Amino acid sequence: MTEKKFKTLDDFLGTHFIYTYDNGWEYEWYAKNDHTVDYRIHGGMVAGRWVKDQEANIVMLTEGIYKVAWTEPTGTDVALDFVPNEKKLNGTIFFPAWVKQHPEITVTFQNEHIDRMHEAREKYDTYPKLVVPEFAHITYIGNAGQNNEDVIAEAPYDGITDDIRAGRYFDENYHRIQK
Numbered sequence: 568m569t570e571k572k573f574k575t576l577d578d579f580l581g582t583h584f585i586y587t588y589d590n591g592w593e594y595e596w597y598a599k600n601d602h603t604v605d606y607r608i609h610g611g612m613v614a615g616r617w618v619k620d621q622e623a624n625i626v627m628l629t630e631g632i633y634k635v636a637w638t639e640p641t642g643t644d645v646a647l648d649f650v651p652n653e654k655k656l657n658g659t660i661f662f663p664a665w666v667k668q669h670p671e672i673t674v675t676f677q678n679e680h681i682d683r684m685h686e687a688r689e690k691y692d693t694y695p696k697l698v699v700p701e702f703a704h705i706t707y708i709g710n711a712g713q714n715n716e717d718v719i720a721e722a723p724y725d726g727i728t729d730d731i732r733a734g735r736y737f738d739e740n741y742h743r744i745q746k
């Protein structure tokens with residue numbers, strides 16, 4: 568894992584993280600550029616879900632501390648505060664009621680099923696929302712560079728985060744080593 572020190576917004580953009588929330592949910596998230604994020608979910612209520620090119624608001628609050636927020640086609644809202652120099656973040660996820668009732672609908676490569684998400688958010692309940700506020704500890708930081716399509720490029724599989732942490736997943740140019 569890189570030991571880089573985060574100071575500027577540019578230090579954050581292009582960075583790839585893996586982290587585990589205190590409730591046990593493991594997530595992988597990539598600051599693709601100053602308005603776009605990709606992610607994969609490895610543990611928790613919607614493990615198996617993965618998303619590319621989600622538009623997000625990304626700012627630096629003060630040196631080395633970053634806030635990211637977005638709203639999804641599912642109606643789920645997310646706010647993340649990264650303190651990468653301390654290997655931690657705080658995330659709050661606001662799930663519409665239907666995602667808790669039918670998580671399996673969202674567990675897919677969302678980009679190929681946007682219509683299905685829009686349909687479900689109209690058809691099923693929004694309220695009461697499920698709010699999940701949690702700290703997480705960062706277990707991996709990688710310098711992927713911005714707009715790297717290899718970072719989040721396939722469905723999550725058992726052991727993928729171990730492969731990434733062990734250095735078996737990306738080559739020296741942060742391209743995926745295909746098995």
Ligand SMILES: C=Cc1ccc(O)cc1
Pocket residue numbers: 594596606643645647658660
């Ligand atoms: C629902 C998406 C989501 C992505 C990353 C994260 O840390 C929390 C939620």
